[in-house]
Each structure stands twice: as C-alpha cells, then as structure tokens.
Amino acid sequence: xxxLSVNDVTKKFGSFAAVxxxxxxxxxxxxxxxxxxxxxxxxxxxxxxxxxxxxxxGAIVLDGQDITQVPxxxxxxxxxxxxxxxxxxxSVGDNIAYALRIRSASKAAQKARVDELxxxxxxxxxADRPVAKLSGGQRQRVAIARALALxxxxxxxxxPLSALDAKLREAMQVELRQLQQQLGITTIVVTHxxxxxxxxxxxxxxxxxxxxxxxxxxxxxYRQPADSFVADFIGSTxxxxxxxDSTGRATIFGQPVAGLSLxxxxxxxxxxxxxxxxxxxxxxxxxxxxxxxxxxxLGGTIETFVQVGxxxxxxxxxxxxxxxxxxxxxxxxxxxxxxxxVLRS
Amino acid sequence: xxxERPQSFADxxxxxxxxxxxxxxxxxxxxxxxxxSFFRRDPTGFYTRDFVFDNYARFLSTFFGGVLGFSLLLAIxxxxxxxxxxxxxxxxxxxxxxRVQTLWLVGLLSVLSLSExxxxxxxxxxxxxxxxxTNLFVWLGLMEAPVALLPSxxxxxxxxxxxxxxxxxxxxxPALIRLDxxxxxxxxxxxxxxxxxxxxVVTPALRNTLVATVIMVFxxxxxxxxxxxxxGRPQHWTLSVLIxxxxxxxxxxxxxxxMAVFLVLISLALVGLTLMIGRRxxxx
Numbered sequence: 001x002x003x004l005s006v007n008d009v010t011k012k013f014g015s016f017a018a019v020x021x022x023x024x025x026x027x028x029x030x031x032x033x034x035x036x037x038x039x040x041x042x043x044x045x046x047x048x049x050x051x052x053x054x055x056x057x058g059a060i061v062l063d064g065q066d067i068t069q070v071p072x073x074x075x076x077x078x079x080x081x082x083x084x085x086x087x088x089x090x091s092v093g094d095n096i097a098y099a100l101r102i103r104s105a106s107k108a109a110q111k112a113r114v115d116e117l118x119x120x121x122x123x124x125x126x127a128d129r130p131v132a133k134l135s136g137g138q139r140q141r142v143a144i145a146r147a148l149a150l151x152x153x154x155x156x157x158x159x160p161l162s163a164l165d166a167k168l169r170e171a172m173q174v175e176l177r178q179l180q181q182q183l184g185i186t187t188i189v190v191t192h193x194x195x196x197x198x199x200x201x202x203x204x205x206x207x208x209x210x211x212x213x214x215x216x217x218x219x220x221x222y223r224q225p226a227d228s229f230v231a232d233f234i235g236s237t238x239x240x241x242x243x244x245d246s247t248g249r250a251t252i253f254g255q256p257v258a259g260l261s262l263x264x265x266x267x268x269x270x271x272x273x274x275x276x277x278x279x280x281x282x283x284x285x286x287x288x289x290x291x292x293x294x295x296x297x298l299g300g301t302i303e304t305f306v307q308v309g310x311x312x313x314x315x316x317x318x319x320x321x322x323x324x325x326x327x328x329x330x331x332x333x334x335x336x337x338x339x340x341x342v343l344r345s
Numbered sequence: 346x347x348x349e350r351p352q353s354f355a356d357x358x359x360x361x362x363x364x365x366x367x368x369x370x371x372x373x374x375x376x377x378x379x380x381x382s383f384f385r386r387d388p389t390g391f392y393t394r395d396f397v398f399d400n401y402a403r404f405l406s407t408f409f410g411g412v413l414g415f416s417l418l419l420a421i422x423x424x425x426x427x428x429x430x431x432x433x434x435x436x437x438x439x440x441x442x443x444r445v446q447t448l449w450l451v452g453l454l455s456v457l458s459l460s461e462x463x464x465x466x467x468x469x470x471x472x473x474x475x476x477x478x479t480n481l482f483v484w485l486g487l488m489e490a491p492v493a494l495l496p497s498x499x500x501x502x503x504x505x506x507x508x509x510x511x512x513x514x515x516x517x518x519p520a521l522i523r524l525d526x527x528x529x530x531x532x533x534x535x536x537x538x539x540x541x542x543x544x545x546v547v548t549p550a551l552r553n554t555l556v557a558t559v560i561m562v563f564x565x566x567x568x569x570x571x572x573x574x575x576x577g578r579p580q581h582w583t584l585s586v587l588i589x590x591x592x593x594x595x596x597x598x599x600x601x602x603x604m605a606v607f608l609v610l611i612s613l614a615l616v617g618l619t620l621m622i623g624r625r626x627x628x629x
Binding site: 050051052071072073074075076077078079081082083085086087088089090098099102103146147149150156 | 525527528530531532533534535536537538539541546549550552
C-alpha cells in the first residue's frame, strides 16, 4: 500500500503505556491531525513515526517497507518541532540547506533549492539573514521550508503553530493546508487545538489515554462523535443522559423524545447535542421546559444558558433568530431528534 | 525587558559592597604588586622604594622568555586536552537519566576536595617504575619491563588535566543540560547521523561556551606551581614556580612582582585575542 501504516503500535515508559495498541492507516497525500489533550500519546506516536522513539511493540510501515528499526536520519522525512529547533548559528539559507549539505549537494544546487523554497514560503531574499532576527511567523516558515528541502515522503509537525498569536495561527493554518495540497505530501500534525484540526485535516484522529478514540473526516467527527470523550473534546456540546422509562421509551429528564431509541437494550446512554442545534421556544412548545440563567450576547452569536434539572443546556443562535428571552424567564428547549447523537458511554 | 538606568545616587548603593570587596581584595594588593615591581632590591634586607626598570629588564632574557613560553604552552595544552575530553563526556552525561548524572557529578565534586599535593603524589606513584601502571601493562603482556613515566612533561600534563577536568565538566554541564535537545533531533530528521549532528549542531551552538571554558582552564592551569615540581624536571617548571622561588627563597620581591605582572599582562592579551577571534567569527 502506498502511504503510512501504523500497525498495532504500543509504546511503554516503564509500566505506563503512552501509546496503547494504535492502528492507523494514512493513504498517500492525506493530511492527518492527531488531536487530543496533553498526555494522550499523540506526540509519542509522532515521534515513533519519526524514529525518535522506538515502539515497544508493533510496526511502522511506509510505502510497504517496514521502517520500525530504520534510524531517523535514514527515513527521508521532514519534521517541524514545537520549539522549531532552527540552528541558531546558521543563517536562514544555511538552515534550509542543512539537509542538502549533509548529502553533499553542490553549492549551486543548494542555492537553487534554497531560493525555490524561500519563494514558496514568501521570504525571498532572506537567505543571508541570521535566524535570530526573524519574527515568530517567519521562523515558522523557515522551519517548514527546512523540513521540506529534500521533498520528503512524510511531513511531520509537532504542535507547529502553538508559539504564534491567535491571528497569525489562523492564517498559518490556511497556508499550511494550501501548501500541503500543492505538494501532495503525506502530512501528520500533532495539535491540541480542535479548530486547527478542523481547518487543515482530511482525517482527524482523536486520541485519549494512549488510544485512538475516533479517526474520521473532520465533519464526521463533529457530527457523529463516537463517544462522550470525542464529543466533549471537539467543539462545545451539551452532554445529556438518555434514559429508558418503565415502558422502554427513551426519555430526557423524564420527557419522552420521539425518534430516539436506546441502543442494545441499554437503560441509559450519554447523548450529545450541539448548542447550535438547540432552540429556545415558548414554555411547553419544546422538548422540555427550563429557566434561563444567563444570556451571553456576543454580537455574532447569542448563547442562552437554560437550567433544566441539574444540567445547564446551552443554545447558540445567530442574530437573525435572536431569541427574545431574559435571565429568570421560563422557556421551552427544543432538541431535534435528528441532531441528537447517542454515544457509546 | 528594558531596564531603567539608575537615576539617583541611592540607586547605586547595591554596588557599594561588591565595589568595596573588589578594592580591598583586588585593587589594593594588585597595585601594591605593581608598585613593588619597580622597587630596587636590597640584598641585605628586603627592598627599597625606587622607580627602576631593572626587574623587567632582567626578565627579558632567553631563560625567562623560555620559561614563560613553556608555561603558556603547557596551560594551553591543558586547556585544550580538558575541553576535548570534558565536552563529549559532559554531553554524553547529560543524555543519561537524572540519577546517573547526580552520581557522576558528586564523584567529580569529590575530586575537587583533593589538594594539589595529594594529586601530585598520587600521580607520582601511579607513574613510577616500582608501583606504577606500567606494572599493570607488563602483567597484561603489553610491555617487557616496567618503566618510570616521570619526571616528564607528559606527567605534568596528565596531573594538571586531572586536576582541571572536574572544573571543566562543571562549567560545561549547565550549558549542555540547557541545550535544546530538539536541535539534535532536528538534525537527525534532516539526515545527519548522531555523531555528525553533534559535530555540526551541538558544537557550533555552544562555541561561545567552549571558548569561555578554554580560557577558564587556561588561566587555572597558568597558576599551577606544585604539580610541575612534583611531576616534572626543573626545565618543566612554570613561571609560577619561578615566581614562588624568587619571592620566598631568594627574597627578591621586586623581581617576583615584575614576573607576576608580566604573566598577568600576557594572559590578558591571550584572553583578549581569543575573544576577538571568537567575535569576528560570530560576525560572519
């Protein structure tokens, strides 16, 4: 198979399994985001793919060749580190040319490739500048160019944008995605920022406690989260509990909900419904009734917090459909069955 | 962060204590030494106040010039040997688990508790014919008969490297432990083998530290005067030995002072030259 396969890989540090029996197939040219909270094993997985850590068991296969035991410097990959790890004693051009110099490319070939890469990252004429004189965004680009100098088979990035401010980060996400599509290179990015993953990825891999919780295209992850961990991690969501009443009907807060059923004879299961799918209506007209505790009007969106039982349900509306409610008011909350996702616990 | 310049007299008060210490323990003795170097020696007594250049003139002979040259070469040799051994060693040490590092560092610190005299006599035993390491080589079949490895310039060098090595490691350790490990990993992902990455990433990134360490060991080795006497022949005696000899046994304080001043000036010049070369390379 063309592409990268991670076959049943485990990495243990002492008795702690940082990565626990991970199975992942990445077709050639795919943009993958490894997403998860800190300590979920995503960086360890990336480092194993890079060869900077050796798996305790399992195999890593690139284009049909088992590279598990191949040392990093023979793997033909490009990697961008969280700290960027630009060589402080070298100029921008020498940083980018490092991989070419290691392979004893001619001076002319080095210069040509450096110029080509500098054009690609919009930093023409920066070759002779010291790295220390660059801004955060410029260093970022240089680190990317350096990693791509040899046109590697695999492009790995470990939280590459975390050092940038919010605005620049969003711009770089788009740029990185466009660059990846232009080059068609298999790319794996580690991030804890779900917006970043949604922006860039073809395939989002959500990890938790060393395991893959769900691997799917971004919109599927958002619309059909596999479990409450994924639902909670991707975007904000209302996590409610679906219960079976004495007659076997599915209920929320004791109210039967048409169109929903509990899977596999269970009596209770978590249920996720996105805030933008929740609508505030007049009392008695929704699925359940509750009391408004707070209204956060952000201009672009309006968030209404409704207390139902011991839970607070958040509804997000656009200004066009602005609900005319105040804190303390009784309202109905409508939860469309089509938007409710019953989760594995 | 931009610091404000001191505004009032009161802002300078924290400088008083270090300033005072510097005056009492450095400026006063050093000035005294410079003054004494111009005094005239009184063979019957100590010295008489005067302003003559005799002491400096006497120094400018082939004999003292040779001793000065030997002292500088020896110190440079010790500095280079120390850094060549300590740099890879300390680098490998920083790659070990914390506990291993602590054990090594405690061991190295304990070497510092040995006095120069003990180090000198320990090495003179180790390098001797009767009880030295050559006996071990004979036992292993590497040599025909045990030989004495001292007194010799190599014995002096070994003793001084042994003495200065712990300092070198302790100076290099903080810089190496703070070095971003991803620099090396980045080099490896770009196709450099670990040894190559060490040579063309770690070494240049720490060049200023290395230069500073060479200077420190150089100055340290320049002051050594016991080991050359224990491990070397009289022609391996350094200027420090001669200064001690003149000051204590010949009671020729002015001449000793003149030699000391000369030694300080030459070392300062060498240190300055090293820094200048370092800066020029940095600029390119």
